[in-house]
Amino acid sequence: MSVPAIGYGVPVARWEPGARERLSAAALELVDEQGFDDTTTAQVAARAGLSERTFFRHFADKREALFAGGDRFEAAYVDAVVGAPQGASPWAVLVAALEGGATFFPDERREHSRRRDRVISSHPALRERELLKLAGLARSVAAAMRERGVDEPTATLAGESCVTVFRVAFERWLRPDETRGLAALQSEALDHLTGLAPQAPGSSSTSRQECSGS
Amino acid sequence: MSVPAIGYGVPVARWEPGARERLSAAALELVDEQGFDDTTTAQVAARAGLSERTFFRHFADKREALFAGGDRFEAAYVDAVVGAPQGASPWAVLVAALEGGATFFPDERREHSRRRDRVISSHPALRERELLKLAGLARSVAAAMRERGVDEPTATLAGESCVTVFRVAFERWLRPDETRGLAALQSEALDHLTGLAPQAPGSSSTSRQECSGS
DNA sequence: AGCGTCATGACAGTTCATGACATCACTGCT
DNA sequence: AGCAGTGATGTCATGAACTGTCATGACGCT
Numbered sequence: 356m357s358v359p360a361i362g363y364g365v366p367v368a369r370w371e372p373g374a375r376e377r378l379s380a381a382a383l384e385l386v387d388e389q390g391f392d393d394t395t396t397a398q399v400a401a402r403a404g405l406s407e408r409t410f411f412r413h414f415a416d417k418r419e420a421l422f423a424g425g426d427r428f429e430a431a432y433v434d435a436v437v438g439a440p441q442g443a444s445p446w447a448v449l450v451a452a453l454e455g456g457a458t459f460f461p462d463e464r465r466e467h468s469r470r471r472d473r474v475i476s477s478h479p480a481l482r483e484r485e486l487l488k489l490a491g492l493a494r495s496v497a498a499a500m501r502e503r504g505v506d507e508p509t510a511t512l513a514g515e516s517c518v519t520v521f522r523v524a525f526e527r528w529l530r531p532d533e534t535r536g537l538a539a540l541q542s543e544a545l546d547h548l549t550g551l552a553p554q555a556p557g558s559s560s561t562s563r564q565e566c567s568g569s
Numbered sequence: 570m571s572v573p574a575i576g577y578g579v580p581v582a583r584w585e586p587g588a589r590e591r592l593s594a595a596a597l598e599l600v601d602e603q604g605f606d607d608t609t610t611a612q613v614a615a616r617a618g619l620s621e622r623t624f625f626r627h628f629a630d631k632r633e634a635l636f637a638g639g640d641r642f643e644a645a646y647v648d649a650v651v652g653a654p655q656g657a658s659p660w661a662v663l664v665a666a667l668e669g670g671a672t673f674f675p676d677e678r679r680e681h682s683r684r685r686d687r688v689i690s691s692h693p694a695l696r697e698r699e700l701l702k703l704a705g706l707a708r709s710v711a712a713a714m715r716e717r718g719v720d721e722p723t724a725t726l727a728g729e730s731c732v733t734v735f736r737v738a739f740e741r742w743l744r745p746d747e748t749r750g751l752a753a754l755q756s757e758a759l760d761h762l763t764g765l766a767p768q769a770p771g772s773s774s775t776s777r778q779e780c781s782g783s
Numbered sequence: 784a785g786c787g788t789c790a791t792g793a794c795a796g797t798t799c800a801t802g803a804c805a806t807c808a809c810t811g812c813t
Numbered sequence: 814a815g816c817a818g819t820g821a822t823g824t825c826a827t828g829a830a831c832t833g834t835c836a837t838g839a840c841g842c843t
Contacts, residue, residue: 369808370821395798406823411800446767479701486700487693508761511737516765519729523722547722551660551730552763583839584790609829620792625831 375413375423377403382420383474391478418484421474429492432456432517436499445505449513452496453520453545457538460528469529493518520544589627589637591617596634597688605692632698635688643706646670646731650713659719663727666710667734667759671752674742683743707732734758 371377381402385394396417400410414420435455439448460468475481497514505513524540527533533540585591595616599608610631614624628634649669653662674682689695711728719727738754741747747754 374821396800397798407799408801408824409822412821415800417799444767446765449765482704483697483701486704487697490696490700508737508758509765512733512758512762512765515733515736516730516762519726519733522729523725544722544726548726548730549766551663551723551726552766553658553660588790610831611829621830622793622832623791626790629831631830 371404374403374405374409378405378410378413379420379423382417383471386421386477387470387474391474391481418481421471421481422484422488425488428456428459429488429495431459432492432521433495433499436496436503439503445500445509445513448500448503448505449517450545452517453541454538456517456521457536457541460525460537462536465528468525472529489518489522492521516548520548585618588617588619588623592619592624592627593634593637596631597685600635600691601684601688605688605695632695635685635695636698636702639702642670642673643702643709645673646706646735647709647713650710650717653717659714659723659727662714662717662719663731664759666731667755668752670731670735671750671755674739674751676750679742682739686743703732703736706735730762734762 378399382394382399385399385402396410397407399417399420400407403410410420414423432452432455435452436448438455439451443451475485493511493514495514496517497510500510500513501507520541523544524537527540527544528535528537592613596608596613599613599616602608610624611621613631613634614621617624624634628637646666646669649666650662652669653665657665689699707725707728709728710731711724714724714727715721734755737758738751741754741758742749742751
């Protein structure tokens with residue numbers, strides 16, 4: 356699929372390589388320029404020098420072209436869960452997952468992420484798809500947790516919380532004036548999340564005021 | 570089809586009333602029977618005794634018909650946030666939101682919810698849309714929190730956690746052998762969520778500050 | 784009676800998405 | 814060398830999802 360295994364003086368392939376990459380790049384450009392609705396799959400294919408039919412061989416639908424590479428993003432988080440030290444508590448694994456995932460977003464990627472975020476945020480259909488991707492991440496993290504022996508309600512809640520923290524931190528990471536790294540922002544968000552619950556291990560169901568905002 | 574019908578002394582509408590309800594009911598039936606892909610908007614409209622064009626006047630797209638009434642569901646949670654006692658901590662408000670939301674799902678609704686869940690779960694396009702709805706709920710809860718004066722990272726995290734807890738509890742509520750009410754399951758899930766974080770300050774990796782602000 | 788509104792029907796047009804089949808370079812086997 | 818297989822692509826055709834536009838007929842208001 357990807358690189359045709361390059362030999363030495365290998366004759367140029369019948370087709371330009373990297374069709375998938377060209378398609379997703381073209382899609383991002385065009386949607387950024389014209390908006391999602393006004394960009395047709397035919398235009399995207401044309402800019403990539405391919406036919407519309409080929410577009411749909413690489414991507415299940417028009418939106419999917421904007422989400423290429425999401426698997427590596429997910430892997431960054433999941434691998435960190437898998438690679439966490441033996442015997443680590445679910446909490447420690449969650450922290451490790453966030454740290455591992457943050458490596459996927461070095462500062463160099465911030466500008467590109469801003470652009471992509473602008474595009475995704477511009478249309479509900481794209482936000483919708485992004486939510487599906489993030490839900491997949493939560494599921495994968497939870498599954499990896501379970502694989503480590505974490506019990507059930509806990510694994511799912513950890514996966515969901517992982518995504519919650521990522522999302523909040525990521526949104527902040529993209530802010531124009533923000534300079535801190537994603538890892539630090541995730542750490543901060545996680546602290547705020549734990550700060551939500553009352554400190555004492557008492558029952559949760561009754562109101563218990565500690566520190567309120569006002 | 571559009572029998573003007575029934576008119577006693579009452580002013581009767583030109584068309585059968587409840588077009589929207591008939592459409593969403595027809596959609597749920599047909600998708601349950603045939604699957605989402607094999608159900609056309611024309612079929613749905615026909616079963617409701619309406620034209621396809623009218624379907625799109627009531628719903629923005631094919632999926633939306635399966636999500637009618639979601640606004641009242643959201644309102645159940647948001648109203649509880651708004652109506653929570655003055656001065657309650659963010660945590661207490663979150664608990665109140667969950668309790669208020671649970672009233673929207675009495676046991677009588679469980680069977681219907683199971684059917685609907687089966688339908689939604691059967692196709693990624695529908696799960697996608699559900700995620701968008703739940704993201705909207707999280708945003709609304711967060712906004713209502715902010716309205717109460719809750720500070721920013723906290724409000725968003727509370728909204729997201731509200732949805733996380735709901736989702737985990739709801740999934741369990743629908744299980745065939747489950748008999749407990751949604752409120753109890755949410756309470757349980759919330760306990761598990763708080764149990765995730767280490768109890769003692771500063772036990773794991775990240776620095777942990779108790780009460781910020783004030 | 785006249786008039787505007789509003790939910791609907793009817794019909795045509797565009798875009799998305801997929802299935803069936805052909806093409807062409809490269810690969811590997813004989 | 815020759816030839817069948819493979820894989821990414823193109824072409825054509827079709828159906829289904831939406832959208833724009835105009836027409837209709839009952840309703841309420843004056």
